[in-house]
Amino acid sequence: LNFTSLFVFVATGLAAFGCRSHGASPSAGASAVGSVAKGSPSASPGPESHPKRVRARPAASLDLETAPGPAPSGSAVAREVRETAALALLTDATFAQRMPVLALEPGREFDWELRERVAPRVVVPMPRLRLAESTARGPLGKEVVQRIVRQNFGRYRSCAADSGGDTTPTGIVTLELTILPNGGLTRVTVSRTTLNDAAVVRCLRDATESLVFPARSEATEAVQVLEFSASSG
Amino acid sequence: VTARTKAPFAVAALVALAVATFAFRVERAQACGGFFPSTLSEKRRPSLALEQALLIYDQKSRREHFVREVAFRRATEPFGFVVPTPGRPDVAAIQKSPFRDLRQTFGFGSPVVPGSRGGDVRAGTTGGGAASAGVTLLDVKNVGSFTAFVLAATDENALSSWLAQQRFVRSPETSDWLSRYVRLGFYFVAMRYEPKPEAPGTKLSEPGAAKSETMRISFDSPLPYYPYFEPDRATAPDELRMLDLWVASDGAFEPVSLLERDGARHWVRPFRAGDRHERVQAKLASVIEPELWRLLPAGTITVTTYQDQKVSRRGFGDVLFVPERAPVLEPTRRSELLRLLPLVDPELLPARSGSPKP
Numbered sequence: 001l002n003f004t005s006l007f008v009f010v011a012t013g014l015a016a017f018g019c020r021s022h023g024a025s026p027s028a029g030a031s032a033v034g035s036v037a038k039g040s041p042s043a044s045p046g047p048e049s050h051p052k053r054v055r056a057r058p059a060a061s062l063d064l065e066t067a068p069g070p071a072p073s074g075s076a077v078a079r080e081v082r083e084t085a086a087l088a089l090l091t092d093a094t095f096a097q098r099m100p101v102l103a104l105e106p107g108r109e110f111d112w113e114l115r116e117r118v119a120p121r122v123v124v125p126m127p128r129l130r131l132a133e134s135t136a137r138g139p140l141g142k143e144v145v146q147r148i149v150r151q152n153f154g155r156y157r158s159c160a161a162d163s164g165g166d167t168t169p170t171g172i173v174t175l176e177l178t179i180l181p182n183g184g185l186t187r188v189t190v191s192r193t194t195l196n197d198a199a200v201v202r203c204l205r206d207a208t209e210s211l212v213f214p215a216r217s218e219a220t221e222a223v224q225v226l227e228f229s230a231s232s233g
Numbered sequence: 234v235t236a237r238t239k240a241p242f243a244v245a246a247l248v249a250l251a252v253a254t255f256a257f258r259v260e261r262a263q264a265c266g267g268f269f270p271s272t273l274s275e276k277r278r279p280s281l282a283l284e285q286a287l288l289i290y291d292q293k294s295r296r297e298h299f300v301r302e303v304a305f306r307r308a309t310e311p312f313g314f315v316v317p318t319p320g321r322p323d324v325a326a327i328q329k330s331p332f333r334d335l336r337q338t339f340g341f342g343s344p345v346v347p348g349s350r351g352g353d354v355r356a357g358t359t360g361g362g363a364a365s366a367g368v369t370l371l372d373v374k375n376v377g378s379f380t381a382f383v384l385a386a387t388d389e390n391a392l393s394s395w396l397a398q399q400r401f402v403r404s405p406e407t408s409d410w411l412s413r414y415v416r417l418g419f420y421f422v423a424m425r426y427e428p429k430p431e432a433p434g435t436k437l438s439e440p441g442a443a444k445s446e447t448m449r450i451s452f453d454s455p456l457p458y459y460p461y462f463e464p465d466r467a468t469a470p471d472e473l474r475m476l477d478l479w480v481a482s483d484g485a486f487e488p489v490s491l492l493e494r495d496g497a498r499h500w501v502r503p504f505r506a507g508d509r510h511e512r513v514q515a516k517l518a519s520v521i522e523p524e525l526w527r528l529l530p531a532g533t534i535t536v537t538t539y540q541d542q543k544v545s546r547r548g549f550g551d552v553l554f555v556p557e558r559a560p561v562l563e564p565t566r567r568s569e570l571l572r573l574l575p576l577v578d579p580e581l582l583p584a585r586s587g588s589p590k591p
Contacts, residue, residue: 052511069491069498070578082581086574087567089489089500090456093557096487096502102549103505103541110505114542118282118473119304163333198520199334 064100125231127160127168129153132227138220140179140213145222148213149175159203160228171195172227173204179220183213195228281305283475285332287521290457290482291530292556295569297454298528302330302447313401313425316460317414319572320453322383322422326376327447327524334520335479339536341507367391371420377446384421386411389585396423406464416583417575422450451528455569457486457554461503463546476541478504481517483530485509485537486554491577493548500577503549507538551576 070085071077089095104110131150136142160169171194178187188208193201204226213220282304289298299318316322367388374381382399386392389412396402396411401423414421457480480486492501510516514534518526543549553576560566575582 051513051516053508064492064494064499064501067499067501069500070580072496072498073580075580077580079581082578083571083574086578086581087562087570089577090553090555090570090573091559091562093487093555093559096489096500096555099489099500099502101502101505102492103503103539103543105542105544108542110540111542114473114475115283115477118475196329199337 062098062100064102067100125161125168126157127170127228128231129157129160130227130229132172132225134222134224136220136222138179138222139216139218140220140222142222144214145177145179145220145224148211149208149224149226152207152211155207156204156226159200159207163197163200163203168228168230169195169197169200170228170230172225173201175205175208175224175226177208177211177220177222177224179213179222181216181218183215185209185211185213186219191223281474283477285477286459286479287331287335287525288457288459288478288480288482288554289525289528289530290454290480290486290554292482292484292560293530295453295455296451297457298449298451298525299459300327300331300447300449300525302332313423315396315401315411316422316424316450317417317419318422318450318452318454318460319417319419319458321371321385321420322450322452324372324374324376324381324383324422325449325451327449329522329524330447331521331525332447332477336477338516338520339479339508339510339513339538341477341538341540368395370395376424376448379424379426379446379448381448382421382423382425384423386415386421389415392421399423399425401425410462410464412585413582416585418572418583420452424448449525454573455566456556456573457482458573459488459552459554461490461546461552462550472544474542474544476504476539478539478541480537480539480554481529481534483532483534485511485535485557487557488539488552488554489577490552491550491579493550498579501549503543503552504539504541507540509538510536550579553577 070082131146134142134146134149136145163169172192173190173195174192176187176189176191177185180186185208188205190201190205195201284304285302287298287300289300290296299316367386368391369385370382371385372381372383374383384392384395386395389408392411392415393408411421459478488502488504489500490503492499492503512533513536514529514532517529517534517536553573562570
């Protein structure tokens with residue numbers, strides 16, 4: 001019986017698994033299995049500026065046939081023993097980390113494209129877009145800035161329509177531009193927005209960075225406000 | 234209602250109980266654990282296609298915020314589902330779905346291993362008003378297309394009857410399912426879904442597809458808890474289903490559940506682990522809205538991602554997340570955990586009311 005194995009594990013402090021019994025001190029559980037990441041936040045409260053990404057854990061070392069579990073119904077196992085075993089499972093992650101992973105239908109491989117197929121596509125209409133206030137300080141007049149920005153309207157609208165949200169994003173975005181004498185941009189900043197969609201704002205900023213303006217003798221500082229509104233259609 | 238099963242059940246997941254409408258009677262259980270009008274053929278019944286969840290858990294307060302969004306196929310008829318919770322739940326709508334930004338920021342790992350196997354017990358007297366003997370209606374909320382009833386129950390038959398009165402349909406399968414949670418002392422969030430026209434300017438490309446509003450259910454629990462258990466359901470051979478899960482907490486965990494298969498019981502990990510992102514409290518706060526980041530525990534945050542592509546959850550119980558750094562098992566914590574033990578060992582389930590204790 002699987003439970004027989006488990007009972008042995010429990011009785012021996014789960015030593016066979018390299019686990020601790022549930023009554024042991026928390027630090028005793030730090031002996032993680034294999035290459036499982038050991039650095040829990042509470043143990044290493046590093047600064048926020050040092051986030052850490054850890055690879056997926058290794059495959060389980062047990063298969064289903066050998067994985068322990070509770071005793072079957074009708075077994076002459078005392079309730080206290082069952083509780084001890086279940087508590088061991090729920091208080092010792094090193095025990096749980098050896099259990100088999102069953103996240104797939106039998107015989108199937110993990111499908112990295114599955115989400116694309118099962119998620120319902122949300123189709124939102126292209127938003128209306130217009131130029132709102134604009135200013136320019138330098139040799140490039142604001143009319144020139146507006147003309148170049150307007151040429152990029154298709155990309156801006158795509159940013160909003162492809163947002164993946166349920167509705168068309170609406171609101172304003174204030175772009176601050178520093179245009180070099182050669183027409184390139186050294187700085188694009190979104191100084192204010194009411195779009196309430198960080199991904200769309202990032203897309204708009206990225207789309208703006210590729211703009212090329214006419215060359216002039218000096219740099220130009222410009223501010224352009226874009227206004228997105230829901231399509232009438 | 235009188236059905237009895239020997240199946241274990243780690244308790245529940247989110248069972249879909251369908252809702253009978255005034256127009257027709259619902260008579261039998263079907264896909265997704267749901268109950269759908271018997272007038273619908275099997276191929277026309279709704280099925281859950283994509284489930285996305287963010288589980289925020291504070292180890293100090295032992296408070297869980299379960300944020301979920303589900304998408305259904307063929308959801309053209311009214312239906313409903315019931316979510317059991319270990320502690321009294323608070324239900325709220327989430328104004329802006331966090332899942333697109335979570336996916337962009339906290340991924341599931343690259344396809345390097347494609348072959349990987351891959352609180353308080355009901356008092357029965359608190360707030361909300363009495364429903365009937367054995368059932369207490371604690372709250373009712375309209376959350377988008379859903380009407381959410383928060384319930385506590387001490388009598389499984391009374392609960393089943395109350396749900397039926399609210400146009401949730403009962404069957405032997407669901408009555409048995411409910412019975413287990415009543416015996417566990419869990420609460421219930423019964424959500425009745427009425428399809429309605431899409432928001433202006435929005436449409437889903439697949440006819441009949443439905444995407445629910447994002448919803449938050451908050452409750453106390455001694456361990457992070459994912460309602461995963463479902464009644465048996467027939468699955469079409471070509472059916473596809475997927476779960477994406479982000480767990481954000483002041484610690485890291487290992488998910489486990491009971492699996493009953495071929496007469497044997499095992500403990501398994503029901504999800505494929507993706508990546509773990511440590512010390513990401515600032516990053517997480519930048520991609521989720523204040524309505525969610527205010528719920529994060531203080532201190533350093535770890536986000537761990539999981540995926541599940543099983544179509545059928547037959548035999549699987551609810552999922553509990555075991556902390557990698559478990560606190561000392563002092564008497565209070567031990568007592569709290571005892572309530573959850575039947576989820577991983579069905580033989581520890583309390584006796585039915587009126588039945589002699591073993």
